[in-house]
Amino acid sequence: xxxxxxxxxxxxxxxxxxxxxxxxxxxxxxxxxxxxxxxxxxxxxxxxxxxxxxxxxxxxxxxxxxxxxxxxxxxxxxxxxxxxxxxxxxxxxxxxxxxxxxxxxxxxxxxxxxxxx
Amino acid sequence: xxxxxxxxxxxxxxxxxxxxxxxxxxxxxxxxxxxxxxxxxxxxxxxxxxxxxxxxxxxxxxxxxxxxxxxxxxxxxxxxxxxxxxxxxxxxxxxxxxxxxxxxxxxxxxxx
Numbered sequence: 284x285x286x287x288x289x290x291x292x293x294x295x296x297x298x299x300x301x302x303x304x305x306x307x308x309x310x311x312x313x314x315x316x317x318x319x320x321x322x323x324x325x326x327x328x329x330x331x332x333x334x335x336x337x338x339x340x341x342x343x344x345x346x347x348x349x350x351x352x353x354x355x356x357x358x359x360x361x362x363x364x365x366x367x368x369x370x371x372x373x374x375x376x377x378x379x380x381x382x383x384x385x386x387x388x389x390x391x392x393x394x395x396x397x398x399x400x
Numbered sequence: 401x402x403x404x405x406x407x408x409x410x411x412x413x414x415x416x417x418x419x420x421x422x423x424x425x426x427x428x429x430x431x432x433x434x435x436x437x438x439x440x441x442x443x444x445x446x447x448x449x450x451x452x453x454x455x456x457x458x459x460x461x462x463x464x465x466x467x468x469x470x471x472x473x474x475x476x477x478x479x480x481x482x483x484x485x486x487x488x489x490x491x492x493x494x495x496x497x498x499x500x501x502x503x504x505x506x507x508x509x510x511x512x
Contacts, residue, residue: 287442315498317498317499317500319502324504324507326488326502326503326504326505327443327490328502329499329500329501329502332499376442376443388498389445389498389500391442391443392442393441393442394441394442
């Protein structure tokens with residue numbers, strides 16, 4: 284089946300530094316990927332839709348200058364948290380569509396847990 | 401404003417019990433409702449529902465959608481400890497390109 288890989292699975296960084304998280308579709312091409320954030324005991328909140336070869340579409344309230352998304356190829360989207368602060372500590376998950384119709388084709392990555400000290 | 405509301409938020413049952421998880425929604429351009437199971441990491445897909453009244457079944461799990469009353473239920477019969485997880489309900493809107501709106505989830509704990 285379709286596999287989406289996220290890296291790193293866990294990262295700890297100092298406040299003020301930038302962190303890059305990668306989302307790769309391993310055995311399929313994904314023109315669109317989605318980035319979600321999940322706080323403890325909360326649901327997945329959509330942050331942005333990443334489109335290959337064009338700018339990402341951000342949800343209301345998500346700072347595009349803080350959460351930089353690049354979708355340079357059909358198998359890779361990256362999320363960079365710039366100048367990270369402790370309140371950015373969260374679980375970040377991406378998902379990608381492996382084709383076909385229906386949202387059931389979405390495959391989620393295993394997530395990346397970011398801790399900002 | 402689009403809303404997906406799940407209840408209960410948490411539930412503790414004994415092995416062998418049957419549980420019913422609820423999801424109600426208010427969204428524009430509804431296309432489908434999905435259920436996921438999340439055990440610490442990536443949500444895994446359970447069901448996608450698009451039509452009212454048609455039960456989807458997979459082993460001990462089943463789900464049904466009521467588009468008139470705008471809700472869905474997920475049933476788990478003869479629960480096992482391995483069913484312990486957070487169950488997420490999400491709605492896909494026809495103009496969203498599969499960008500899902502998730503509920504907060506129901507945290508289920510099945511005790512031996």
